Every structure is written in C-alpha cells, then in structure tokens.
Amino acid sequence: MQHHVRPAGPPPPNGYSHAVSFTGPTVVVSGQVPLDADGRLVGGDDTLEQTRQVFRNIETALAAAGASMSDVVKLTIFLTNVADLPAFRAARDEFIDLERPPASSLVQVAALVHPGFRVEVEALAVLPTR
Template identity: 55%
Template sequence: MPIHDRFTSVPNVAPGNGYAHAITASGRLAFVSGQIAVDADGALVGAGDLGAQTRQALTNLHNVLRELGADWPEVVKLTWFVTDVSDLPALRAVRDELIRPSLGELPNPASSLVQVASLFRPEFLVEVEAVVALSE
C-alpha cells in the first residue's frame, strides 16, 4: 500500500506536464509543486505584471490546497522563485491580501524567496511551491 497520494488532476488548474501538482507523504504532509501564472487552459495571466502573476499562481495553489482538503492555515512553508526582486512589494501585497485573512492570529508560514535568472519560460515572473501539514 503506498504511503502517499499523487494529485495530478486538479479542478481549475492546468494539467502538469510530467509532474503531480501535489504529493502527500505518510498521509500527513503534502508537497505542492510550483504554481505559475496560468489559467485552467494553460494561458499566461498577467504578462509583465508580478502582482497579477502572483495572484494567479496563488489562486492555482489555493485550488490545489482545496483538492487536498486543506486551506492556507495548513501551509507550513512557501518557497518563492522570482526573476526580479525589485517589485517584491507587489508580491507581498497580493500574498497578504489572499493569505492573511484566513490565518487569523497565526503568523504567515515559513517562507523562502529566491531570485532566479529565469523560470522555464521567459514570460513567467514568479513560481510558488508549498509544504502543507494535512489534518489527520
């Protein structure tokens, strides 16, 4: 019996090409693949706009969380990849707008941000992945 489940098809998120959107480990942890700014049809959202791309990437991530039976409070770690940190306030504003309200008194999850030379396609400005502690 496998100790994990693989979530390869998630409603309202474009299918992954050769990867699962999330994998649970021992039924308690889920590792969510990096989400980018594409809509359910795989089309880029927010060309040249880090805020708009962050919004779509977090929307996709939230859709994956719901498929896992989780929400923002269960996210224990976010890892961000951006091509330019100079517009970091736009990313933080969208993050706080979408995530903070559901956390209540909880602090934001642990987080790392890495500036990269590029993502897998040059038009993408941000990618975000998560580790999620699922309820028993």
C-alpha cells in the same frame, strides 16, 4: 501547528514566520506558475496579477488534497527580479493569515521555464487533524 513568527534573536520578519512546527500528514504543492486552467499566461508583465494567479493555483491544488491556505507551513518563492518583491508581498498578503504566516524562502532566479513568468511558488502544507 505552531507559528514562531518572531523568536528572540532573528531580524523582524516581513510576512513570514521564522519557524513553524507541526505534526500530521503533509501536502507538497509543486511550483505553481501564473497560468490559468486553459494554460494561458495571466497578468502579462504585472507581477501583482501573476502572483494572484499563482496563489489561486496553489489554493486549487491544496483543495484537491483536502487542505487550504491556512494549512500552509512553508512557501518557497522564485522571482526573476527581486524588485518585484513589494508586488509579490501585496498579492501574497491577500491569501495568507498575517497573524500566522508560513515560513518562507525567497530566491531570485535568472529565468523560469517560460520567459513570461515573473514568479513561481512552491507550498508545503499540513493536513488538519480530524
């Protein structure tokens, strides 16, 4: 896996790589939302806490597939309010390697499947070669 955080030309990134190249089996993690194992909303209106729960859910899904957050090559983020981006970034940065961040896309959406959800995140990871 090779992270191209700041190749010549694109603007400076803020917590993501402009490109990540890799080989190996991939793991696709469905959009994770801020629900706990019992299906309860975590964080209420607090985007920071919702995002932490989303990343805990991603970690759990990755572990089931034999991967970890360090294996993530791409995140797709859905926020219902782009003003929540600083809180999202603060939580995300607790879970990713800031020296080797994944590629990333961010989309502001009108709503997510549950009216209380402020954030949803999909992940793409590459399994470590053994």
